[in-house]
Amino acid sequence: MNKKLSLYDVQIVINNNSFSHLADYIDAACPSSIFVIVDSNTKTKCLPILLESVSELKNSCVIEICPGETSKSLQEVKNICEILLVNGLDRSSLIINLGGGVVCDLGGFVASIIKRGVNFINIPTTLMSQIDASIGGKVGVNFLNQKNQLGLFSNPQLIFISSVFLKTLSNKEISTSYSEIVKYALIFDKIFWHKLQKLLLNNKINLSPIIKKCINIKKTIVAQDFHDVNERRKLNFGHSIAHAIESCFIDNKLIISHGLAVFVGLICESYISYEKNNLSKVSLMEIVNFIFKLMSPIFLEKKYDEKILYYIKSDKKNKNGISRFTLLNSIGESVVNCHVSDVEVLNSFKFYRKNAKLYFTKNQ
Numbered sequence: 044m045n046k047k048l049s050l051y052d053v054q055i056v057i058n059n060n061s062f063s064h065l066a067d068y069i070d071a072a073c074p075s076s077i078f079v080i081v082d083s084n085t086k087t088k089c090l091p092i093l094l095e096s097v098s099e100l101k102n103s104c105v106i107e108i109c110p111g112e113t114s115k116s117l118q119e120v121k122n123i124c125e126i127l128l129v130n131g132l133d134r135s136s137l138i139i140n141l142g143g144g145v146v147c148d149l150g151g152f153v154a155s156i157i158k159r160g161v162n163f164i165n166i167p168t169t170l171m172s173q174i175d176a177s178i179g180g181k182v183g184v185n186f187l188n189q190k191n192q193l194g195l196f197s198n199p200q201l202i203f204i205s206s207v208f209l210k211t212l213s214n215k216e217i218s219t220s221y222s223e224i225v226k227y228a229l230i231f232d233k234i235f236w237h238k239l240q241k242l243l244l245n246n247k248i249n250l251s252p253i254i255k256k257c258i259n260i261k262k263t264i265v266a267q268d269f270h271d272v273n274e275r276r277k278l279n280f281g282h283s284i285a286h287a288i289e290s291c292f293i294d295n296k297l298i299i300s301h302g303l304a305v306f307v308g309l310i311c312e313s314y315i316s317y318e319k320n321n322l323s324k325v326s327l328m329e330i331v332n333f334i335f336k337l338m339s340p341i342f343l344e345k346k347y348d349e350k351i352l353y354y355i356k357s358d359k360k361n362k363n364g365i366s367r368f369t370l371l372n373s374i375g376e377s378v379v380n381c382h383v384s385d386v387e388v389l390n391s392f393k394f395y396r397k398n399a400k401l402y403f404t405k406n407q
């Protein structure tokens with residue numbers, strides 16, 4: 044059975060090569076059965092490494108989903124639950140989520156509701172999930188085209204992070220996840236922000252210390268407000284707009300990665316921070332120029348503005364229909380629950396489009 048754990052009770056093991064901690068955990072837990080949830084990419088690229096390294100998993104039942112955001116759905120929850128029950132899951136079973144944020148969010152949700160909760164382990168295999176999605180206990184799926192509308196706060200027993208899995212990710216997959224790293228620095232740590240200017244533009248980047256730093260920032264913030272009513276909302280910087288863009292893309296059967304949507308959200312919400320709060324013009328342009336060095340900008344078509352606004356209004360953090368954003372007062376200092384109007388959001392889209400156009404023209 045899944046005991047309610049606080050984030051400080053959750054073991055987060057950051058280990059480059061050795062899987063012994065994971066094997067020891069499974070030996071000690073002695074589960075009645077083990078299920079490993081993968082998507083078809085992690086099935087080929089990560090599962091063989093895991094099975095070879097942890098003999099305790101050789102009789103586990105592997106459940107495969109399709110890669111991508113569309114799998115974060117109630118239909119997929121139903122499919123997985125059926126497989127789990129048909130294969131004899133009971134309350135002493137263990138579920139292992141081996142994959143990126145999609146597998147961790149979906150698998151964590153399934154593990155938390157089935158039979159009122161069974162133990163689960165996250166083994167995040169993308170940079171995005173190692174620094175963010177696997178940690179903090181938010182699990183869930185999308186509903187009615189809207190991001191993360193159904194979910195729970197529920198921590199895994201163990202989060203096992205290994206750089207071995209990052210080797211098969213494309214450069215694009217890695218670099219779009221930099222958006223969350225940039226976010227951590229902007230909301231929390233000015234010194235980290237200055238360090239990132241050099242670190243993230245270096246071709247021979249050593250990600251391990253950056254991953255540890257991001258995990259520490261997330262742990263520190265989540266520990267103060269697990270249920271996301273105040274301090275934790277700092278982590279939402281860039282995400283009010285990013286999630287609405289993702290919802291709009293899902294709605295229009297288009298694809299955008301979470302990381303890329305967050306880059307756009309960071310630019311727009313930095314602009315709103317400049318317009319409404321105390322973020323200086325110099326800091327705004329420092330943020331924008333740095334982000335455009337890290338991302339390949341997408342063209343945000345004006346025809347989607349109204350739909351994105353609609354999805355912003357259904358954000359879980361809003362109250363009485365008023366949009367509540369996290370904004371910056373300066374680099375490294377964020378403030379939660381700021382009321383933002385539709386006009387302010389639309390102006391931020393204009394600002395994004397203007398700067399993205401400048402970037403395209405300069406780089407043609």
Ligand SMILES: NC(=O)c1ccc[n+]([C@@H]2O[C@H](COP(=O)([O-])OP(=O)(O)OC[C@H]3O[C@@H](n4cnc5c(N)ncnc54)[C@H](O)[C@@H]3O)[C@@H](O)[C@H]2O)c1
Pocket residue numbers: 082083084085088089110111112115142143144145146148168169170171172175176177178179180181182190208209210211212213216300301302
């Ligand atoms: N719960 C949270 O706190 C939280 C935080 C941030 C993001 N998220 C969610 O996480 C999701 C995004 O996560 P993501 O960026 O990891 O996306 P993802 O899970 O879709 O993974 C991205 C792609 O990489 C592939 N992949 C995964 N591991 C691989 C590996 N080792 N080698 C090669 N390919 C691999 C996947 O199959 C997929 O095609 C979104 O749904 C987002 O909402 C949740």
